[in-house]
Each structure stands twice: as C-alpha cells, then as structure tokens.
Amino acid sequence: MNSARKTMFSVLAVLLVIVVAVVGFVSFSKSNQHQAKKPRIVATTVAVTQIAAKLDLPLVGVPKSENQIPNRYKNVATVGSPMAPNIEKIASLKPTVVYSVSVLKDQYSAAFKKQKFNAQYLNLDTVSDLKNVLTSMGKKYDRTKQANNQIKIINHTIKTVRARQTGQKPKVLILMGMPGAGYMIATNQSYVGDLVRLAGGQNVYTDSKQPYLAPANESLAAKNPDVILRLEHAMPKVVKPQFDQEFKTNAIWAQMAAVKDNRVYDLQQPDFNATANMHVKQALTKISNWLYPAK
Template identity: 40%
Template sequence: MFLKRIKLPVIALAFLLALAGCGNSEPAAQGSEPTTTASASPASSSPESASPDTAAPAEQPRVVSTTVAITQMLDQLGVDLVGIPTSAKTLPERYDGITKVGNPMSPDMEIVKSLKPTDVLSVTTLQYELEPVFDAAKVEATFLDLTSLAKMQEAFTNLGEQFGKQAEAAEINAGYDKKLEEIRAAVEGKPSPTVLILLGVPGSYLVATEHSYIGDLVRLLGGVNIVQGEKVEFLASNTEYLQKSNPDVILRAAHGMPEEVVKMFDEDFKKNDIWKHFNAVKNGRVYDLPEELFGTTANIAADEALEALVPMLYP
C-alpha cells in the first residue's frame, strides 16, 4: 500500500500547532473513534432544585471556548463567554478582555477550572489528544464535530438550542444553504475535476480525504477526491501512487507557519522530479489555499471558501 491510514500522535501534534496560529483547525491523530457525539448539544449544569413554592433562577451559562472556530461561531450566535483560546488570530471584539485559557491543543486546565465553567467546548479532531487531559483534570468537555459544512451547521443548530439562540442559528444556516445552492447552480453541467488535497505543516504534509473539511468543500462543488474508500480525514502518502491517479487539480493547504510551508511545497515540487509528470502541474492547476479561509475544521468563512474554490475547480 502506498497510502496508509495514520494514527500518529507526533504528526497530529505538529498539525495541531495550526490551531494556535490559524485558530480554525485541528488535525489530530486519526483512526480513534470519538467517545462523545461531536455534534451533540453541549451539556450545561442543571439549575439547583427549588422548593415547590419558589422557582430557583436558571443558572447563567459560563462557557469556555477553546478553539477560534468555536469562538467565532458563538460570536455569530451572540453567546457570551468566560474563557477564550489564546491565538495569534484576532478574536471577535465581543470577547475583548475575556480570560484566555491557552492555545487550542493544550488549554491550561488550572485556568479553565478557575472559571467554574458550565460548558467547555473543543472539537472532535482534538479529542484524541485532549480528552485524557480534560478527564485527568475532572473537567467535562464537549467536542463539536466541525469536519464538514453540514456538521458545522448541525453544531450551530445544537448550540442555538442550548443557549436560546435558535433564530440566529437558523438564519446563519440558511445563509450557507443559499450560498451553496447558488454556486452549485453556477457549475452545474461542468465536468467534475479530479482533485488531490495536500495538507502541510513545517516539515511534512498529508493527503486529505473527502472526510476532511477541505475535502468536503471540494465534494460539495462536484470535485472528485483521488482518494476514495477511506474513513479517516488524512492519510500518509507516496508521490508515485498519487501520480498514478494523475489529478486535474492539486490544492495545497498550509498551516502552522503558512509562509514556511508554502516554501516547503515549492521546493519539493521543484526538487522531486515526479511532480512534473502530474497533469495538474503541467497545466498550471496547482493552488495554494489561503489559510484564513481554509482551516482544518469548518469555520464561519465556509461561504467565502466555497466561492474561492470555484475558479480553481472550474477555470
């Protein structure tokens, strides 16, 4: 086998560095089934029991968001937070002055606990690494599934129900549905391109399947991922095997240190002679995806990402 499934904590940790910098995504070790339903509504503490004659006031949610993607989603819904991730990205103004709990791949458990949260939110792509950390600290966390646009919409719906923002969630999801419908209508009838998606961090890269977020966007627009029949988000790769598939388009997503990763891609494409045999390279259809739009998990820029993909897939 030239492509193999991976469950690599070392590579996972490297990819998770993207969270602190780009704040959207988080490829962690694959092949480990989550133990928490990713799109399930976050669990909040129940109000204290009241006497028959006196109704106790509902407990005000104290929500800690540990990733930028989730923080942006909660801002869209108008949900207040008591804790936010530490990130080089600019977070929504709503949360200026809110306590920072550390970067998404290694939140500070002492700070999290000190905030007395009712809800702590992370993502399923970090669950393999973080669930033992949360468990050891006796912090109950909910892991949202943001591996596709549809999963993010489901998460919006559940968060809306949890925090009384159903109307806001419905409006947000309707906007994504409308954008997708418009773009699909524009490309209807055009030949479906075959696509190779490379996800890179400094020093290495993986192949993204259609079960990854970027792979899902490509699929939604009619692109055909050259890797089929897998259940994981990312695979280790061999360029000789990939060349046999000879994709029409190569998409390169750089994370962690984008400029360094793009240079790594450029050098590899020049030094590794096999790349020149790819149709995508011959025809000038190799594209570097802007990190602000193409995170490793779904995020609120999904509509812009769909628009940006159209000229790459259908020039």
C-alpha cells in the same frame, strides 16, 4: 363608620406591603436563578469562538492563537493554544462548559476529566456537521434565530456553487502541510474534501474512514489531477516554503496537468482549516472559482 374605614385602610395597607414584598422576593429569586443558570463558556479553538460569535454567546475563555479571534472577545481571558490549553487557567474561570472539537478529544480528554470539566467536543468534520452544531447550540442557548440565519447563508452558498458546475468534474488532489513533517493527502473524509465535493470536484483520493493518508510517489504519479489544493494547516510561514521546496525538488509534480496549467492553489487561514468554521461561504466560493473558472 370612620373607625371602620380606618380599619379597612389599615388592612389594605398591610396587604399592599405584603404584595410588594412577595413580588420583590420573587423577582430577586428569579434574578438569582438567572445568574446561577447563566453559562460560563470556555472555547478552546478559534472555530468554536466563531460559532459563539455568530450565535451571540458570551465567553469567559478563548484560545490564544495567531488566527483572529472575533472582536467581541478581544478582552476575554486566554486559555492557551488550541493544541495545548492551559488546564489551570481554564479551572480558574469556573466554567459551566468547555467546548473543543472532536478531532482533539483524544489529545486532552483525560486532563479535562481529571479537572471534572463539563467538556463538549463539537464534530466539525463536514459542512453538514457544522450545520448540526449550529442547530443544537442554537436550541441549547435559545439562539435558534441566529443559528437558522447562519444555516440559510451556508445553504444559499451551496446552491450558488452547484449552479456553476458544468461539464466533467475536475479531478482534485488535496494536500495538507504540517510544519516540519512534510504533508499528508486529504481524502473525501476530510473537511476540505467535503468542500471539494460540494463545489463539484472529484477527489482523486477516497477512503471509507480515513480523512488523511500518507503520500507515495507511485500512487501520486497515477492520479494526474486537474487541480491541486495545498492546505497550510498551521504556521503558514513554515508550511508554504516546505510546499514550494517539495514541488521544486520532486520531479513528479512537474508531470501533473495541474502544475503545467498553473492550477495549484494555496488554502490559507482564516477561510480554510482542517475543521469546519464560519468561513464556509468564503471557502466554498474560492474553491468553486478554482474548479470552474469564469470564461
């Protein structure tokens, strides 16, 4: 009987060792698989870093920019400016995906393809596009809850600014300044044009495809907007004086109701940019207040 018990205990002991070993191996394998699947994400624009921060995503590379990068990425490697990313630096980070924005795709897609990067270009042309990006990235990285929270904030802001709209829609002219190159006119197809639409304004320049048009004095003279928005797209210390000089020397501006009524507003980063970002709430609220000032 004692011999039988000893044999039974010996068998149980061996089985226990086997079970522990198998469990340990499975856990180790799952851990390795998790590490292998863990994304190494590089963001090449500030807007993408903002989206990543709201979705609580880790990044291994961020752009170098005068605009503030979310604080959680302050110690992350920089990969050059959004307009001129450092391809070699990105490659050294061994990214599983590199995110940029669709408006920059033509600029450096060839360089990304040459390095065989998994490059993804996010469409941030409108507020609706931004919500779609949040939804898709939320699903991809198991961040649906975070994505839905951000979409709720955006939708609530849209509802709030719509409730402020009364009477006739103000006529709005949107200008996008560029360092050393004067300015362009932003149509309804641009991001700021979309903000104006949501805030209840009527863009005086519309187009079926083009987000920006070249200015012409003859055309401008016929518009007479109620409000003028001047987007400082890049290098505001250069663009703002350019705008001021243009409005001072070109007599056409003094004839406009917006100038006469002091309803000319400068759109500055980080709340405003050429593409959508996570400052939608602040941007929409400001434009709404400019179009429909409290009485």
